[in-house]
Amino acid sequence: MEGFFEVFATTVIAFFFTRLKLIRPDFAAKAAEVVGLYMAPPKNAIVLCVDEKPSIQALERAQGYLKLPNGRALTGHSHDYKRHGTSTLFAAFNVATGKVKAAHKKRRRRKEFLDFMDEVVAAYPRSRLEVILDNLNTHKKNEQWLARHPKVTFHYTPTRASWLNQVEAWFSILQGQSLTGASFTSVEQLREHIDAFIDTYNENAEPFAWTKSKVHQRRVKGRRVSEL
Secondary structure, three states, X not given: OOOHHHHHHHHHHHHHHHHXXXXXXXXXXXXXXXXXXXXXXXXXXXXEEEEEEEEEEEEEEEEEEEEOOOOOEEEEEEEEEEEEEEEEEEEEEEOOOOOEEEEEEOOOOHHHHHHHHHHHHHHOOOXXXXXXXXXOHHHOOOHHHHHHOOOEEEEEOOOOOHHHOHHHHHHHHHHHHHHOOOOOOOHHHHHHHHHXXXXXXXXXXXXXXXXXXXXXXXXXXXXXXXXX
């Protein structure tokens, strides 16, 4: 896993700077705040990256085989499938350990988000939590909940920079190693499959290796990618 997030971040950063015409004035400050939590987390605090993977489909894929002229047969899935519903996965990635706490919900409203955060707080009852989130509207304007949980602080990635949230890299791992091409006959089976993957993943979890220590805001207009 070492170096995975560095490659992931470098790739997305190149895409971001080539596509975005105007960078918000507060981009560098907000990015530095998030990176600072990765590089030098506060003492006696746990840094968690939280987000949702919405509408994961329970697809039952048709299976079959193709007989070759030499008599051998290839088995696999066809492009035909049957839909059995969807599920939303909420996940909290522990930056220090690489372990993931997750929960399945039917929807991704503010209620589900705060219910999940209640579960996260219960999992770390004596710890101060520094939580990194993107700018989804349900992640903001939760002052009443935060007032009831004074040991929790929310930090937001810059606008259009949710890729700074390390849980996004973990979602890519989940998709690539567990969900792509898989077949499920029900939402319950899908959830059990994800839970089994998380249990196995956590047994050998390691933190992502973040190596960039500084964030600089650079002028983009009129420059090539090679100059960034």
